[in-house]
Amino acid sequence: MERITRSRDIRLLTLEELQDLVKELGQPAFRAKQLNEWIHDKNVCSFDEMTNLPAALREKLSERFSFNVPVELVKQVSKDGSRKYLLQFSDGVSVETVGMPNRNKLAVCISSQAGCAMGCAFCATGLAGLSRSLTAQEMVDQVLHVARDFGERVTSVVFMGQGEPFANFDATVQALRILNDPDGLAIGARHLTVSTCGVIPGIRRFAELPEQFTLAISLHSAIQGTRNQLMPGVKKYTLLRLHEAIQLYVEKTGRRPTYEFAMIDGINDTSPEMQALVDFCAGTLCHVNLIQLNNIPDSPFRPSPIEKVESLQRRLTMHGVETTIRNSRGSDIDAACGQLKQRRFRAQ
Template identity: 55%
Template sequence: MTSNVIQNLSFAELQGLVADLGQPKFRAKQLYQWLYKHHAADYDAMTNLPTALRESLAETWPYRAARIEETQVSADGTRKYLVAFSDGVVVETVAIPSDDEKRLTVCVSTQAGCAMGCVFCATGLAGLARNLAAGEIVEQVLLAQADCGRRVSNVVFMGQGEPFLNFDSVLKALRILNDPDAVGIGARAMTVSTCGIISGIEALANVPEQFGLAVSLHAADQKIRDSLMPKVRHQKLTDLKTALAAYQKKTNRRVTLEYIMIHEVNDSPEDLAELVAFTRGLLCHVNLIPVNAVPDSAFQPSPKDTFARWEKTLREAGVETTVRESRGQDIAGACGQLKNTRAAR
């Protein structure tokens, strides 16, 4: 999405645009709500805008809506979308309904591809194509909401890409999604997940909104973590913990630590002891996640009794812990499986 596409503008930017076109101020809010609250298909759908304004906008501000190119539905109700943008770039987005249907969580991508190269994740296999614009991130939520026929309650920035390597677009998208005049999702109902980009953690700490933070830890041993996540090996675990402690001191918010459990790789008693030590002094929630199948990977999830032992030990250490249920595995829509694949015909 190029910078002069209308779907990439914040309310403040739309106010400036409307003023430049000689229109009254209230037109900016009308336009903003058509874009993000009503998700208009095109300018013609914006029926309360004057025809002359719509024609002027169409001439200078292309209306390039994203579209769902393909939908796959899991046996558990999870829906995975192949979302296509105007330049032909595609990403995957996942909609996850809760079992009681009270919540609908959308997992959005922030980059087309990923440069982080985590060895258990399919997204990085093809590398990074480009960053997504804020509007492209927001449209993933709007498309999923329309397809599911009900409001999205939660958004997790856990799809393709490293959000903190596209921080400006991610923050802009978060604020549009949070705005009651746009999508209206609560700040605490949105979580940004990072591989541990310390500069991004520091930047998020300075944001006044209470957006959530999750960190892909996956090992509390430096050598093991470096082997699993080679592109962040320059960021030491001691520095990461210091950054998280500073984040919590400034925000008073809990951090989620994500830990993918891989049999005989990072699930030994020593690994558990190191994780307990890492959490000491942090207000955190640990998510234990079974590694999911990825092409050309021999990784296997840890046995169930290992998960039970880890959960018990962490809870006894005073750490709130859950074992995440993998959703959408049968459509390659679970953690680490997103790679822009089309369904077999």
């Protein structure tokens, strides 16, 4: 059932607007600071939690404003400790979000869109197409939801869930800045990573940002024909132009981009494919994340044998390319890369 919310989300008010509000309600000026602390520092989800505000004031606020936080429809817990959430926004649109604890750190993988229009052949998210882009607050709300559920501070966020962040560029950057704000969640810029399929205009704009946010590119093949087959949504952004845009990014920022390379048996794990990737990376500042393709039901693609993944890692390392093999988290609950598809899965 869809939730209909007509009142304004109080979290969207600036400090100045909160000051005007408490003045209008005949409250002392310090109430604005208290309100701001509850909303932005303590990340509460209701007026009832604002225990140092008078009950009468909380009632007045609840009549005019709301907390349009997403509703958790279902949660799954992986054997590795990761948790996947199906979150529904006030208009009934839902997305999936993943929390990944590791020792004293908590990483969150968030969605930037509900669904995706890129149509990557090996990714479950794109099978149902795009519903809509998310607002910056909806992206941040995913992080806040995970933080509340774990009862821990989030230390890093990756925009690697559903959607193409650079197809929703302005809202993505706004969300990055909210997450990075020292007066808010204060997550370091280098611990905020945006993953793109290779949308070149977005990469160029991203290179102009003053903050040191991290860039990841879903590459998956350095041979044009194979990449077109796997990633039809970015056919127009050729590998040659992509390489040029990434080098421009490196020159402007001095930062090391990451290439995501999901290895698919018989498709992009052949010797010519491996050599093409070595050539694409050699002599440039980059890091390659090798991933065994995560299984998707009814998909014709299968993961490469680990021996081939390790072979490619050795070839890249021999040519001076920084390379790691990523250990996918949450694959047993379809929470790993490429598996998010908004299924109404059974709670565990």
